[in-house]
Amino acid sequence: MPNRIVSLMIAAGFVVCWSSGFVGGRLATEADMPVLALFVWRFLLAALVVGAWWYLTFRRPVSGSEVRYEMLIGSLTMGGYLLGVILALEFGVSAGIAALITALQPLLAAAVAGPLLGERLGRRGWTGMTLALIGVALCVGDDLGGERGAPAWAYALPLLSVASVTLGSLLSVRRAATLPLPVALLAQLIAATGIFLVAALLDGGGKLPPPKPEPLTLAALAWLVVLSSLGGYGFFVASLRRFGVTLTSSLVHLTPGVTLLWAAIMFGERPGTAGMTGMVLAGAGALLAICGVRRSDPTRRGPDARHVPRTWSTGESRGAAHRAPSPQTPY
Template identity: 50%
Template sequence: MAMLLSLVVSAGLVICWSSGFIGTRLASGVELPATTIFFWRFLLAAGICLLLLVGRTCLFGQRARLSLGGAGRELAAGSLSVGGYLLGVVFAIELGVSAGITSLITALQPLLAALVMSMMLGERIALLGWLGSLLAALGVVISVTGDMSGAGHAPVWAYALPILSAISLTAGSMLSTYRPAQLGLIERLMRQLLAAAVIFGIASVSQTGHLPGLPRTGPGVWQAILFLVVLSSFGGYGFFIASLRLQGVTATSVMFYLTPPCTMLWAALQLGERISTAGWLGGATVAIGVMLSLRVLWQSAAPSESRRAVPKASGRTGSGREQAGQ
């Protein structure tokens, strides 16, 4: 049952995270700054979370647990894994870095997360797991090779922005994993989305010189915003948080390798974009690498789960990872 739940959460994460690229394409023809569109996306999503919490309290009498420490931690996690990650991607593309290069750099984030967890937190990864991660990284490179030829004339320093996005997502993932257990999924998601809305609101003001106004253009704007709210915000970051809680940072990060081929297939079906031979080959390579990595990670997680089931005579609390899974 646990394996089936992990597969469902992983599939939902890949599909909904990939929807962000499709939603950005839908909004590409809108005459609004990307920072303004993303501000309204995250503000609307946070507002819906608040309505869900109020409705839950009114119908079931279940109140949200308030914790200043937990709230601050989630705001910081959202600022990094949502706001900081997407802000770097948006600015890099606006400065002329191609979407393929940006996708390539940010999709290598799992290797960074695995390295950090291995070196700093003592999370050991078997040789086969590293081989799977490197194979998946190679697949990402193959998948976006054809897109590299369309790279824009961006300043050299702009290519550092996707790297900063990957670092920001890794830091936010680690911070989000070691969290107070009393915060529910909706409470955590609302705080993270609100933090992202504040970041993009500040970015929009710095770009336009005024507060983000309510979009008054045609229905295409709201269609793109709703697409991003439902699939990318609630779906993407909802599955992201659920995966961190269920599988941990490393396994969650590995799933991001599947987003480039998933995005290509989605774009081909919905937008009519042609998938090259390199794209198909890269997607297959990514899938093999992810399966190898996840097999190793799930096998290594099984003994720790069995150890958790054994009562501890000392009465000590579990480690940060064990508490995070409560």
């Protein structure tokens, strides 16, 4: 198969599977069981799959301190991040708006953490970020009057998710990861399971209901485990190794539009004129800001400058993350 077609398939697979997490979360809110409990089982099943992968391929001793550090990162980049998103969806925020808000994380990371790690947004980057934030504000204003009737404070929950994943990303770049990929991913999934288990027990009065054998619940579980957990992460790794982190980060900004399309087809969530205008404005601003980050002068970076943190929770070593050709650095 020609390399161009393979690249296109990887890029499309990554955008679709990354978007599936928001759609799967929205699907989970309609299942006949508490959504937080369903996510406990989602992470537990994914951990069992990855655990089997580790057992069959990487059975050797690992560092306990590295595992604990990876669990700390996973509790922020998986647990805290997704908990805020799921609660926002449960309180009525539409899937497309939640995806749009969280897709701003690379820009916020570049603005907040960038100066600490050797990258700065130029004038074009700040202009793009301003446009993106105005676009998000328009979308949120349009969604406030939507059919699901989310309260205004619920739109702060995806912002808390952004803060959580940014903090986890900052921790992830403080030292190079040495754990094999399945071990690191397993540690992060276990941590996320623990976060959602505590939330589910608090929400359910100390009880964790098992998954009900009914079609919608089973479909939501299969969607979240196969598409969101394994598909999203697998295509992320494939995209990272083929394109490098800069282009992969740019693909994230395509996910809100895909999420919006899925939500419109599956749940009838269609934004109004102001929402569509805001979506276009936010996408254009995000792309402009990414161009501003790409054009930052690498010669001004100190020899010990670190990369701006990434959106995703990964277990690969820093060297593996940048093995693919990528002349610039992302978030």
